[in-house]
Amino acid sequence: MDQVRDLRLFIAAAHHGGFRGAARVTSVPASTVSEAVRRLEDQLGTRLMNRTTRSVALTVAGEELMNRIVPVLAGLDSALETVAGFGKGLRGTLRLNVPGAVTRTILPPIAADFLRAYPEVSLDITVDDGLVDILSRGADAGIRYGETLAQDAICVPIGPRSQRAATAASPDYLARHGTPGHPRDLLAHACLRTRFPGGAFTEWAFEKGGESLTINPSGPLSISTQAAEFAIATAISGRGIVATFEDWLRPAMDDGRLTPVLEDWWPSFEGPFLYYSSRRHMPPPLRAFVDFIKARPRDTRIS
Structure with missing residues:
Protein backbone atom coordinates (compact mmCIF):
# COMPACT_ATOMS: atom_id res chain seq x y z
CA MET A 1 0.00 0.00 0.00
CA LYS A 88 -22.49 -0.70 3.03
CA GLY A 89 -25.43 -2.72 1.73
CA LEU A 90 -25.43 -1.45 -1.85
CA ARG A 91 -29.00 -0.63 -2.84
CA GLY A 92 -30.88 0.57 -5.87
CA THR A 93 -32.27 -0.64 -9.17
CA LEU A 94 -30.30 -1.60 -12.26
CA ARG A 95 -32.32 -1.17 -15.46
CA LEU A 96 -31.21 -3.30 -18.40
CA ASN A 97 -32.52 -3.36 -21.97
CA VAL A 98 -31.76 -6.77 -23.50
CA PRO A 99 -32.68 -8.85 -26.57
CA GLY A 100 -34.69 -12.02 -26.16
CA ALA A 101 -31.63 -13.95 -27.38
CA VAL A 102 -29.92 -13.58 -23.98
CA THR A 103 -32.92 -14.21 -21.73
CA ARG A 104 -33.11 -17.98 -22.17
CA THR A 105 -29.65 -19.37 -21.35
CA ILE A 106 -27.14 -16.52 -20.97
CA LEU A 107 -28.57 -13.91 -18.62
CA PRO A 108 -30.53 -15.98 -16.05
CA PRO A 109 -27.50 -17.58 -14.28
CA ILE A 110 -25.61 -14.26 -14.35
CA ALA A 111 -28.58 -12.39 -12.90
CA ALA A 112 -29.11 -15.01 -10.20
CA ASP A 113 -25.48 -14.84 -9.06
CA PHE A 114 -25.48 -11.03 -9.12
CA LEU A 115 -28.66 -10.82 -7.02
CA ARG A 116 -27.14 -13.32 -4.60
CA ALA A 117 -24.05 -11.12 -4.24
CA TYR A 118 -26.09 -7.91 -3.93
CA PRO A 119 -29.35 -8.88 -2.23
CA GLU A 120 -30.53 -5.27 -1.85
CA VAL A 121 -30.15 -4.43 -5.56
CA SER A 122 -33.13 -4.97 -7.89
CA LEU A 123 -32.93 -5.81 -11.59
CA ASP A 124 -35.49 -4.23 -13.93
CA ILE A 125 -35.12 -6.00 -17.30
CA THR A 126 -36.87 -4.92 -20.49
CA VAL A 127 -36.77 -7.39 -23.38
CA ASP A 128 -36.42 -5.50 -26.65
CA ASP A 129 -35.10 -6.92 -29.92
CA GLY A 130 -34.94 -3.53 -31.63
CA LEU A 131 -31.94 -1.23 -32.03
CA VAL A 132 -32.48 1.21 -29.19
CA ASP A 133 -30.98 4.21 -27.47
CA ILE A 134 -30.74 2.82 -23.95
CA LEU A 135 -30.88 6.26 -22.34
CA SER A 136 -34.02 7.29 -24.20
CA ARG A 137 -35.64 4.05 -23.03
CA GLY A 138 -34.69 4.77 -19.41
CA ALA A 139 -32.14 1.97 -19.12
CA ASP A 140 -28.79 2.19 -17.35
CA ALA A 141 -27.21 -0.31 -19.75
CA GLY A 142 -28.08 -2.75 -22.49
CA ILE A 143 -26.95 -6.06 -23.92
CA ARG A 144 -26.50 -6.50 -27.66
CA TYR A 145 -24.38 -8.40 -30.17
CA GLY A 146 -21.37 -6.70 -31.74
CA GLU A 147 -22.83 -5.85 -35.14
CA THR A 148 -25.57 -3.72 -33.55
CA LEU A 149 -23.45 -1.78 -31.03
CA ALA A 150 -22.89 1.95 -31.39
CA GLN A 151 -19.26 2.83 -32.10
CA ASP A 152 -19.02 5.12 -29.08
CA ALA A 153 -20.49 2.62 -26.63
CA ILE A 154 -18.41 1.27 -23.76
CA CYS A 155 -18.64 -2.52 -24.11
CA VAL A 156 -17.92 -5.40 -21.73
CA PRO A 157 -18.16 -9.02 -22.99
CA ILE A 158 -20.87 -10.96 -21.19
CA GLY A 159 -21.74 -14.64 -21.46
CA PRO A 160 -20.03 -17.09 -23.84
CA ARG A 161 -17.08 -15.97 -25.96
CA SER A 162 -18.59 -17.60 -29.02
CA GLN A 163 -21.94 -19.01 -30.11
CA ARG A 164 -23.27 -20.88 -33.14
CA ALA A 165 -26.37 -20.61 -35.26
CA ALA A 166 -28.00 -23.94 -36.03
CA THR A 167 -30.69 -25.45 -38.25
CA ALA A 168 -32.80 -28.47 -37.39
CA ALA A 169 -35.98 -30.32 -38.28
CA SER A 170 -37.95 -33.24 -36.90
CA PRO A 171 -37.06 -36.76 -38.05
CA ASP A 172 -40.61 -37.04 -39.43
CA TYR A 173 -40.23 -33.92 -41.58
CA LEU A 174 -36.91 -35.09 -42.99
CA ALA A 175 -38.32 -38.55 -43.72
CA ARG A 176 -41.13 -36.97 -45.74
CA HIS A 177 -39.18 -34.20 -47.50
CA GLY A 178 -35.55 -35.30 -47.55
CA THR A 179 -32.47 -33.84 -45.87
CA PRO A 180 -30.85 -30.74 -47.41
CA GLY A 181 -27.26 -31.34 -48.53
CA HIS A 182 -26.43 -27.68 -49.23
CA PRO A 183 -27.86 -24.42 -47.84
CA ARG A 184 -29.38 -23.61 -51.25
CA ASP A 185 -31.53 -26.74 -50.92
CA LEU A 186 -33.43 -24.89 -48.18
CA LEU A 187 -35.15 -22.82 -50.88
CA ALA A 188 -37.19 -25.93 -51.72
CA HIS A 189 -38.13 -26.63 -48.08
CA ALA A 190 -40.67 -25.31 -45.59
CA CYS A 191 -38.66 -22.94 -43.39
CA LEU A 192 -39.87 -21.39 -40.14
CA ARG A 193 -38.75 -17.75 -39.99
CA THR A 194 -38.29 -15.25 -37.17
CA ARG A 195 -38.35 -11.50 -37.70
CA PHE A 196 -37.23 -8.41 -35.80
CA PRO A 197 -39.68 -5.77 -34.51
CA GLY A 198 -39.01 -3.61 -37.58
CA GLY A 199 -40.18 -6.44 -39.83
CA ALA A 200 -36.82 -7.65 -41.18
CA PHE A 201 -36.30 -11.42 -41.09
CA THR A 202 -33.36 -12.87 -39.22
CA GLU A 203 -30.66 -14.02 -41.61
CA TRP A 204 -30.02 -17.68 -42.35
CA ALA A 205 -26.25 -17.48 -42.70
CA PHE A 206 -23.93 -20.40 -43.41
CA GLU A 207 -20.18 -20.91 -43.75
CA LYS A 208 -17.88 -23.79 -44.61
CA GLY A 209 -14.31 -24.03 -45.80
CA GLY A 210 -13.99 -20.34 -46.53
CA GLU A 211 -17.34 -20.16 -48.33
CA SER A 212 -20.13 -18.12 -46.76
CA LEU A 213 -23.63 -17.40 -47.98
CA THR A 214 -26.97 -16.10 -46.77
CA ILE A 215 -30.24 -17.77 -47.68
CA ASN A 216 -33.68 -16.12 -47.70
CA PRO A 217 -36.05 -19.12 -47.61
CA SER A 218 -39.82 -19.14 -47.28
CA GLY A 219 -42.26 -21.28 -45.39
CA PRO A 220 -45.53 -21.63 -43.51
CA LEU A 221 -44.57 -19.59 -40.43
CA SER A 222 -42.99 -16.25 -39.56
CA ILE A 223 -42.99 -15.00 -36.00
CA SER A 224 -41.36 -12.35 -33.79
CA THR A 225 -37.88 -13.12 -32.48
CA GLN A 226 -39.32 -12.83 -28.96
CA ALA A 227 -41.45 -15.91 -29.65
CA ALA A 228 -38.71 -18.11 -31.11
CA GLU A 229 -39.83 -20.98 -28.89
CA PHE A 230 -43.03 -21.08 -30.98
CA ALA A 231 -40.94 -21.71 -34.12
CA ILE A 232 -38.97 -24.44 -32.32
CA ALA A 233 -42.19 -26.15 -31.19
CA THR A 234 -43.55 -25.93 -34.73
CA ALA A 235 -40.39 -27.61 -36.05
CA ILE A 236 -40.72 -30.36 -33.44
CA SER A 237 -44.29 -30.93 -34.67
CA GLY A 238 -42.90 -31.68 -38.14
CA ARG A 239 -44.00 -28.57 -40.00
CA GLY A 240 -40.60 -27.36 -41.23
CA ILE A 241 -36.94 -26.44 -40.64
CA VAL A 242 -36.01 -23.93 -37.94
CA ALA A 243 -32.86 -21.80 -37.60
CA THR A 244 -31.82 -20.21 -34.31
CA PHE A 245 -29.17 -20.41 -31.57
CA GLU A 246 -27.63 -23.85 -31.17
CA ASP A 247 -28.08 -23.83 -27.40
CA TRP A 248 -31.82 -23.23 -27.87
CA LEU A 249 -32.11 -26.27 -30.13
CA ARG A 250 -29.67 -28.48 -28.24
CA PRO A 251 -32.15 -30.06 -25.74
CA ALA A 252 -34.48 -31.17 -28.56
CA MET A 253 -31.56 -32.41 -30.66
CA ASP A 254 -30.10 -34.34 -27.75
CA ASP A 255 -33.36 -36.18 -27.04
CA GLY A 256 -34.15 -36.87 -30.71
CA ARG A 257 -37.15 -34.58 -31.17
CA LEU A 258 -35.06 -32.60 -33.69
CA THR A 259 -32.28 -33.68 -36.06
CA PRO A 260 -29.40 -31.32 -36.95
CA VAL A 261 -29.53 -30.05 -40.53
CA LEU A 262 -26.43 -28.84 -42.43
CA GLU A 263 -24.37 -29.02 -39.22
CA ASP A 264 -21.06 -28.65 -41.07
CA TRP A 265 -22.33 -25.27 -42.36
CA TRP A 266 -23.28 -23.80 -38.96
CA PRO A 267 -21.56 -20.41 -38.50
CA SER A 268 -20.04 -19.22 -35.24
CA PHE A 269 -20.14 -15.62 -34.02
CA GLU A 270 -18.94 -13.54 -31.09
CA GLY A 271 -20.98 -13.60 -27.90
CA PRO A 272 -22.96 -10.61 -26.58
CA PHE A 273 -21.75 -7.46 -24.84
CA LEU A 274 -22.99 -5.38 -21.94
CA TYR A 275 -22.84 -1.75 -23.09
CA TYR A 276 -23.38 1.67 -21.55
CA SER A 277 -22.75 5.27 -22.50
CA SER A 278 -20.23 6.68 -20.00
CA ARG A 279 -17.88 5.76 -17.17
CA ARG A 280 -18.61 9.06 -15.45
CA HIS A 281 -21.38 9.26 -12.86
CA MET A 282 -22.26 5.58 -13.19
CA PRO A 283 -25.10 4.52 -10.88
CA PRO A 284 -23.64 2.34 -8.11
CA PRO A 285 -25.67 -0.75 -9.14
CA LEU A 286 -24.32 -0.45 -12.71
CA ARG A 287 -20.76 0.00 -11.47
CA ALA A 288 -21.16 -3.10 -9.33
CA PHE A 289 -22.63 -5.09 -12.24
CA VAL A 290 -19.83 -4.08 -14.62
CA ASP A 291 -17.18 -5.14 -12.09
CA PHE A 292 -19.11 -8.34 -11.38
CA ILE A 293 -19.17 -9.23 -15.09
CA LYS A 294 -15.46 -8.45 -15.54
CA ALA A 295 -14.55 -10.73 -12.64
CA ARG A 296 -16.78 -13.59 -13.79
CA PRO A 297 -15.10 -16.42 -15.76
CA ARG A 298 -16.38 -16.56 -19.33
CA ASP A 299 -17.61 -19.74 -20.98
CA THR A 300 -15.23 -20.55 -23.85
CA ARG A 301 -17.53 -23.13 -25.43
CA ILE A 302 -19.29 -22.49 -28.70
CA SER A 303 -22.96 -22.98 -27.94
Whole structure:
Protein backbone atom coordinates (compact mmCIF):
# COMPACT_ATOMS: atom_id res chain seq x y z
CA MET A 1 0.00 0.00 0.00
CA ASP A 2 2.97 2.35 0.57
CA GLN A 3 3.97 1.85 -3.05
CA VAL A 4 0.41 2.56 -4.20
CA ARG A 5 0.49 5.78 -2.18
CA ASP A 6 3.79 6.75 -3.81
CA LEU A 7 2.32 6.05 -7.25
CA ARG A 8 -0.69 8.24 -6.50
CA LEU A 9 1.57 11.10 -5.42
CA PHE A 10 3.68 10.64 -8.55
CA ILE A 11 0.52 10.89 -10.71
CA ALA A 12 -0.62 13.98 -8.81
CA ALA A 13 2.76 15.63 -9.42
CA ALA A 14 2.57 14.80 -13.13
CA HIS A 15 -1.00 16.08 -13.45
CA HIS A 16 -0.51 19.27 -11.45
CA GLY A 17 2.82 20.59 -12.66
CA GLY A 18 5.14 19.40 -9.94
CA PHE A 19 5.52 18.74 -6.25
CA ARG A 20 3.88 21.96 -5.03
CA GLY A 21 0.88 21.47 -7.29
CA ALA A 22 0.50 17.92 -6.03
CA ALA A 23 0.78 19.17 -2.45
CA ARG A 24 -2.13 21.56 -2.99
CA VAL A 25 -4.50 18.85 -4.23
CA THR A 26 -3.37 16.05 -1.90
CA SER A 27 -2.89 18.09 1.27
CA VAL A 28 0.53 16.58 1.94
CA PRO A 29 3.81 18.54 2.04
CA ALA A 30 5.67 19.05 -1.23
CA SER A 31 8.69 17.41 0.36
CA THR A 32 6.63 14.26 0.95
CA VAL A 33 5.62 14.18 -2.73
CA SER A 34 9.24 14.62 -3.76
CA GLU A 35 10.35 11.81 -1.46
CA ALA A 36 7.65 9.50 -2.87
CA VAL A 37 8.87 10.09 -6.43
CA ARG A 38 12.46 9.55 -5.39
CA ARG A 39 11.55 6.23 -3.74
CA LEU A 40 9.89 5.07 -6.95
CA GLU A 41 12.95 6.08 -8.97
CA ASP A 42 15.22 4.16 -6.59
CA GLN A 43 13.01 1.06 -6.81
CA LEU A 44 12.77 1.19 -10.61
CA GLY A 45 16.38 2.23 -11.20
CA THR A 46 15.44 5.04 -13.58
CA ARG A 47 14.56 8.72 -13.44
CA LEU A 48 10.86 9.45 -13.75
CA MET A 49 10.95 13.26 -13.58
CA ASN A 50 13.45 15.91 -14.60
CA ARG A 51 13.60 18.65 -11.98
CA THR A 52 14.75 22.25 -12.36
CA THR A 53 14.33 25.17 -10.01
CA ARG A 54 11.28 26.24 -12.02
CA SER A 55 9.63 23.10 -13.31
CA VAL A 56 9.21 19.35 -13.13
CA ALA A 57 8.72 17.31 -16.33
CA LEU A 58 8.20 13.64 -17.01
CA THR A 59 10.97 11.64 -18.62
CA VAL A 60 10.22 9.03 -21.28
CA ALA A 61 10.18 6.42 -18.52
CA GLY A 62 7.85 8.62 -16.48
CA GLU A 63 5.46 8.96 -19.42
CA GLU A 64 5.44 5.19 -19.88
CA LEU A 65 4.72 4.60 -16.19
CA MET A 66 1.89 7.17 -16.28
CA ASN A 67 0.27 5.55 -19.30
CA ARG A 68 0.37 2.12 -17.71
CA ILE A 69 -0.41 2.87 -14.09
CA VAL A 70 -3.37 5.26 -14.41
CA PRO A 71 -5.81 2.60 -15.72
CA VAL A 72 -4.45 0.08 -13.21
CA LEU A 73 -5.17 2.40 -10.28
CA ALA A 74 -8.59 3.23 -11.73
CA GLY A 75 -9.36 -0.49 -11.77
CA LEU A 76 -8.11 -0.82 -8.20
CA ASP A 77 -10.37 2.04 -7.06
CA SER A 78 -13.33 0.43 -8.83
CA ALA A 79 -12.67 -2.93 -7.19
CA LEU A 80 -12.39 -1.36 -3.74
CA GLU A 81 -15.64 0.54 -4.28
CA THR A 82 -17.39 -2.66 -5.29
CA VAL A 83 -16.18 -4.63 -2.28
CA ALA A 84 -17.09 -1.72 -0.02
CA GLY A 85 -20.59 -2.03 -1.40
CA PHE A 86 -21.00 -5.35 0.39
CA GLY A 87 -20.39 -3.78 3.76
CA LYS A 88 -22.49 -0.70 3.03
CA GLY A 89 -25.43 -2.72 1.73
CA LEU A 90 -25.43 -1.45 -1.85
CA ARG A 91 -29.00 -0.63 -2.84
CA GLY A 92 -30.88 0.57 -5.87
CA THR A 93 -32.27 -0.64 -9.17
CA LEU A 94 -30.30 -1.60 -12.26
CA ARG A 95 -32.32 -1.17 -15.46
CA LEU A 96 -31.21 -3.30 -18.40
CA ASN A 97 -32.52 -3.36 -21.97
CA VAL A 98 -31.76 -6.77 -23.50
CA PRO A 99 -32.68 -8.85 -26.57
CA GLY A 100 -34.69 -12.02 -26.16
CA ALA A 101 -31.63 -13.95 -27.38
CA VAL A 102 -29.92 -13.58 -23.98
CA THR A 103 -32.92 -14.21 -21.73
CA ARG A 104 -33.11 -17.98 -22.17
CA THR A 105 -29.65 -19.37 -21.35
CA ILE A 106 -27.14 -16.52 -20.97
CA LEU A 107 -28.57 -13.91 -18.62
CA PRO A 108 -30.53 -15.98 -16.05
CA PRO A 109 -27.50 -17.58 -14.28
CA ILE A 110 -25.61 -14.26 -14.35
CA ALA A 111 -28.58 -12.39 -12.90
CA ALA A 112 -29.11 -15.01 -10.20
CA ASP A 113 -25.48 -14.84 -9.06
CA PHE A 114 -25.48 -11.03 -9.12
CA LEU A 115 -28.66 -10.82 -7.02
CA ARG A 116 -27.14 -13.32 -4.60
CA ALA A 117 -24.05 -11.12 -4.24
CA TYR A 118 -26.09 -7.91 -3.93
CA PRO A 119 -29.35 -8.88 -2.23
CA GLU A 120 -30.53 -5.27 -1.85
CA VAL A 121 -30.15 -4.43 -5.56
CA SER A 122 -33.13 -4.97 -7.89
CA LEU A 123 -32.93 -5.81 -11.59
CA ASP A 124 -35.49 -4.23 -13.93
CA ILE A 125 -35.12 -6.00 -17.30
CA THR A 126 -36.87 -4.92 -20.49
CA VAL A 127 -36.77 -7.39 -23.38
CA ASP A 128 -36.42 -5.50 -26.65
CA ASP A 129 -35.10 -6.92 -29.92
CA GLY A 130 -34.94 -3.53 -31.63
CA LEU A 131 -31.94 -1.23 -32.03
CA VAL A 132 -32.48 1.21 -29.19
CA ASP A 133 -30.98 4.21 -27.47
CA ILE A 134 -30.74 2.82 -23.95
CA LEU A 135 -30.88 6.26 -22.34
CA SER A 136 -34.02 7.29 -24.20
CA ARG A 137 -35.64 4.05 -23.03
CA GLY A 138 -34.69 4.77 -19.41
CA ALA A 139 -32.14 1.97 -19.12
CA ASP A 140 -28.79 2.19 -17.35
CA ALA A 141 -27.21 -0.31 -19.75
CA GLY A 142 -28.08 -2.75 -22.49
CA ILE A 143 -26.95 -6.06 -23.92
CA ARG A 144 -26.50 -6.50 -27.66
CA TYR A 145 -24.38 -8.40 -30.17
CA GLY A 146 -21.37 -6.70 -31.74
CA GLU A 147 -22.83 -5.85 -35.14
CA THR A 148 -25.57 -3.72 -33.55
CA LEU A 149 -23.45 -1.78 -31.03
CA ALA A 150 -22.89 1.95 -31.39
CA GLN A 151 -19.26 2.83 -32.10
CA ASP A 152 -19.02 5.12 -29.08
CA ALA A 153 -20.49 2.62 -26.63
CA ILE A 154 -18.41 1.27 -23.76
CA CYS A 155 -18.64 -2.52 -24.11
CA VAL A 156 -17.92 -5.40 -21.73
CA PRO A 157 -18.16 -9.02 -22.99
CA ILE A 158 -20.87 -10.96 -21.19
CA GLY A 159 -21.74 -14.64 -21.46
CA PRO A 160 -20.03 -17.09 -23.84
CA ARG A 161 -17.08 -15.97 -25.96
CA SER A 162 -18.59 -17.60 -29.02
CA GLN A 163 -21.94 -19.01 -30.11
CA ARG A 164 -23.27 -20.88 -33.14
CA ALA A 165 -26.37 -20.61 -35.26
CA ALA A 166 -28.00 -23.94 -36.03
CA THR A 167 -30.69 -25.45 -38.25
CA ALA A 168 -32.80 -28.47 -37.39
CA ALA A 169 -35.98 -30.32 -38.28
CA SER A 170 -37.95 -33.24 -36.90
CA PRO A 171 -37.06 -36.76 -38.05
CA ASP A 172 -40.61 -37.04 -39.43
CA TYR A 173 -40.23 -33.92 -41.58
CA LEU A 174 -36.91 -35.09 -42.99
CA ALA A 175 -38.32 -38.55 -43.72
CA ARG A 176 -41.13 -36.97 -45.74
CA HIS A 177 -39.18 -34.20 -47.50
CA GLY A 178 -35.55 -35.30 -47.55
CA THR A 179 -32.47 -33.84 -45.87
CA PRO A 180 -30.85 -30.74 -47.41
CA GLY A 181 -27.26 -31.34 -48.53
CA HIS A 182 -26.43 -27.68 -49.23
CA PRO A 183 -27.86 -24.42 -47.84
CA ARG A 184 -29.38 -23.61 -51.25
CA ASP A 185 -31.53 -26.74 -50.92
CA LEU A 186 -33.43 -24.89 -48.18
CA LEU A 187 -35.15 -22.82 -50.88
CA ALA A 188 -37.19 -25.93 -51.72
CA HIS A 189 -38.13 -26.63 -48.08
CA ALA A 190 -40.67 -25.31 -45.59
CA CYS A 191 -38.66 -22.94 -43.39
CA LEU A 192 -39.87 -21.39 -40.14
CA ARG A 193 -38.75 -17.75 -39.99
CA THR A 194 -38.29 -15.25 -37.17
CA ARG A 195 -38.35 -11.50 -37.70
CA PHE A 196 -37.23 -8.41 -35.80
CA PRO A 197 -39.68 -5.77 -34.51
CA GLY A 198 -39.01 -3.61 -37.58
CA GLY A 199 -40.18 -6.44 -39.83
CA ALA A 200 -36.82 -7.65 -41.18
CA PHE A 201 -36.30 -11.42 -41.09
CA THR A 202 -33.36 -12.87 -39.22
CA GLU A 203 -30.66 -14.02 -41.61
CA TRP A 204 -30.02 -17.68 -42.35
CA ALA A 205 -26.25 -17.48 -42.70
CA PHE A 206 -23.93 -20.40 -43.41
CA GLU A 207 -20.18 -20.91 -43.75
CA LYS A 208 -17.88 -23.79 -44.61
CA GLY A 209 -14.31 -24.03 -45.80
CA GLY A 210 -13.99 -20.34 -46.53
CA GLU A 211 -17.34 -20.16 -48.33
CA SER A 212 -20.13 -18.12 -46.76
CA LEU A 213 -23.63 -17.40 -47.98
CA THR A 214 -26.97 -16.10 -46.77
CA ILE A 215 -30.24 -17.77 -47.68
CA ASN A 216 -33.68 -16.12 -47.70
CA PRO A 217 -36.05 -19.12 -47.61
CA SER A 218 -39.82 -19.14 -47.28
CA GLY A 219 -42.26 -21.28 -45.39
CA PRO A 220 -45.53 -21.63 -43.51
CA LEU A 221 -44.57 -19.59 -40.43
CA SER A 222 -42.99 -16.25 -39.56
CA ILE A 223 -42.99 -15.00 -36.00
CA SER A 224 -41.36 -12.35 -33.79
CA THR A 225 -37.88 -13.12 -32.48
CA GLN A 226 -39.32 -12.83 -28.96
CA ALA A 227 -41.45 -15.91 -29.65
CA ALA A 228 -38.71 -18.11 -31.11
CA GLU A 229 -39.83 -20.98 -28.89
CA PHE A 230 -43.03 -21.08 -30.98
CA ALA A 231 -40.94 -21.71 -34.12
CA ILE A 232 -38.97 -24.44 -32.32
CA ALA A 233 -42.19 -26.15 -31.19
CA THR A 234 -43.55 -25.93 -34.73
CA ALA A 235 -40.39 -27.61 -36.05
CA ILE A 236 -40.72 -30.36 -33.44
CA SER A 237 -44.29 -30.93 -34.67
CA GLY A 238 -42.90 -31.68 -38.14
CA ARG A 239 -44.00 -28.57 -40.00
CA GLY A 240 -40.60 -27.36 -41.23
CA ILE A 241 -36.94 -26.44 -40.64
CA VAL A 242 -36.01 -23.93 -37.94
CA ALA A 243 -32.86 -21.80 -37.60
CA THR A 244 -31.82 -20.21 -34.31
CA PHE A 245 -29.17 -20.41 -31.57
CA GLU A 246 -27.63 -23.85 -31.17
CA ASP A 247 -28.08 -23.83 -27.40
CA TRP A 248 -31.82 -23.23 -27.87
CA LEU A 249 -32.11 -26.27 -30.13
CA ARG A 250 -29.67 -28.48 -28.24
CA PRO A 251 -32.15 -30.06 -25.74
CA ALA A 252 -34.48 -31.17 -28.56
CA MET A 253 -31.56 -32.41 -30.66
CA ASP A 254 -30.10 -34.34 -27.75
CA ASP A 255 -33.36 -36.18 -27.04
CA GLY A 256 -34.15 -36.87 -30.71
CA ARG A 257 -37.15 -34.58 -31.17
CA LEU A 258 -35.06 -32.60 -33.69
CA THR A 259 -32.28 -33.68 -36.06
CA PRO A 260 -29.40 -31.32 -36.95
CA VAL A 261 -29.53 -30.05 -40.53
CA LEU A 262 -26.43 -28.84 -42.43
CA GLU A 263 -24.37 -29.02 -39.22
CA ASP A 264 -21.06 -28.65 -41.07
CA TRP A 265 -22.33 -25.27 -42.36
CA TRP A 266 -23.28 -23.80 -38.96
CA PRO A 267 -21.56 -20.41 -38.50
CA SER A 268 -20.04 -19.22 -35.24
CA PHE A 269 -20.14 -15.62 -34.02
CA GLU A 270 -18.94 -13.54 -31.09
CA GLY A 271 -20.98 -13.60 -27.90
CA PRO A 272 -22.96 -10.61 -26.58
CA PHE A 273 -21.75 -7.46 -24.84
CA LEU A 274 -22.99 -5.38 -21.94
CA TYR A 275 -22.84 -1.75 -23.09
CA TYR A 276 -23.38 1.67 -21.55
CA SER A 277 -22.75 5.27 -22.50
CA SER A 278 -20.23 6.68 -20.00
CA ARG A 279 -17.88 5.76 -17.17
CA ARG A 280 -18.61 9.06 -15.45
CA HIS A 281 -21.38 9.26 -12.86
CA MET A 282 -22.26 5.58 -13.19
CA PRO A 283 -25.10 4.52 -10.88
CA PRO A 284 -23.64 2.34 -8.11
CA PRO A 285 -25.67 -0.75 -9.14
CA LEU A 286 -24.32 -0.45 -12.71
CA ARG A 287 -20.76 0.00 -11.47
CA ALA A 288 -21.16 -3.10 -9.33
CA PHE A 289 -22.63 -5.09 -12.24
CA VAL A 290 -19.83 -4.08 -14.62
CA ASP A 291 -17.18 -5.14 -12.09
CA PHE A 292 -19.11 -8.34 -11.38
CA ILE A 293 -19.17 -9.23 -15.09
CA LYS A 294 -15.46 -8.45 -15.54
CA ALA A 295 -14.55 -10.73 -12.64
CA ARG A 296 -16.78 -13.59 -13.79
CA PRO A 297 -15.10 -16.42 -15.76
CA ARG A 298 -16.38 -16.56 -19.33
CA ASP A 299 -17.61 -19.74 -20.98
CA THR A 300 -15.23 -20.55 -23.85
CA ARG A 301 -17.53 -23.13 -25.43
CA ILE A 302 -19.29 -22.49 -28.70
CA SER A 303 -22.96 -22.98 -27.94
